[in-house]
Amino acid sequence: MKKLAIGLMCISLLLTLVVPTTAKGKPAKPTYLTNEDKLYQFQRPSRAWGEKKAGEFNDYCFVRRADSAIYIGSRIYMTDLEEFDLSATQHEWIEGMEKKYKWTNVKIIDEADITIDERPAFWSITEFRSRGRARKEKIYLVQGEKFYYRLRLTCPQRYFDKHLEEFEQLVKSFKLLPLTNRSQTSDWRNLEEKLNPERKKLWVVIGDKEACGFVHQPMKRYRIPTHGFGGIYIAAAEG
Structure with a gap:
């Protein structure tokens, strides 16, 4: 009986050591999404971010609780590529959102020119109030050959730091696809x-x-x- 009790105790200890390790499981493999029409691909955010219909101005939209979202969108150029200004485009966009959605207390915290996938890019962090709530966003603009792209994290200000790391991982994974014969013709000519x-x-x-x-x-x-x-x-x- 004593040997049986000792044996059961050993099994219990083994379960204590093993179960937490096996329950954790292997990390999920990253999922990459490819948009062949808009010529880019990126690593999808974790499954904690649900996907919803992107709407008219975006290609993808991922959402979490507490009104947090990641948007990926693309636009064709309406000027010659040499005349296109990423910084000016972002500032115009902020002004448009300020008017349309009645943003108040808008403040650009920081911004800078960078490169993403060896292409010109620009990022900015903005704080504002919308519907009486403090919000914070980080947006990247990336200049492609046919399109430029907007990668946007928007969330309540208190959740910004929590979601920023995963958003930056998405940005780091963002790659542009080469132009194909089908995609070289502009939308106007189509x-x-x-x-x-x-x-x-x-x-x-x-x-x-x-x-x-x-x-x-x-x-x-x-x-x-x-x-x-x-x-x-x-x-x-x-x-």
Whole structure:
């Protein structure tokens, strides 16, 4: 009986030592997401970040509790690449968000020019108040050959440091894909295929969403995001 008790005690000790180790398990392998149309790939945030519909201005959106989110988006250039200014584009974007979403107490904490995947890039950290709550963001802009990209962490100010490390890992993994023959043609030159595949005689309206909405005839519509904030709407109909 004494030997049995000693044996059970040894098994108990072994379980104490082994179970925490096995329960922890192997770290999950990173998942990489590739966007062939927009020519980039990156490491997905951990599964603690759920994925939701990105909306009109982004390609990906990952969210956590307490109103924290990571957005990945892309835009075509509306100026010559040589004239494009990452810093000015970011400042215009902040001004647009300030007006649209009524941001207050906006303060740029820090910003700098860098490179990401050997391409020109720019980052900034911004604090502001939205709906009475203190928020903080870090945004990277990356200049690609056909698109520029916005990588954005936004969260309540008290959670910023907690989420920053994982966001920086995503940024570190961000890679641009080489241009392919299919992707070398600009969105503007692809419009005829999108709006007039049958090569009919058309008349075209170019303007904002409201301007294109005034036309009552059935029209095909196509939206091109512009740099900064918003986009141009193009509509076509037989005429």
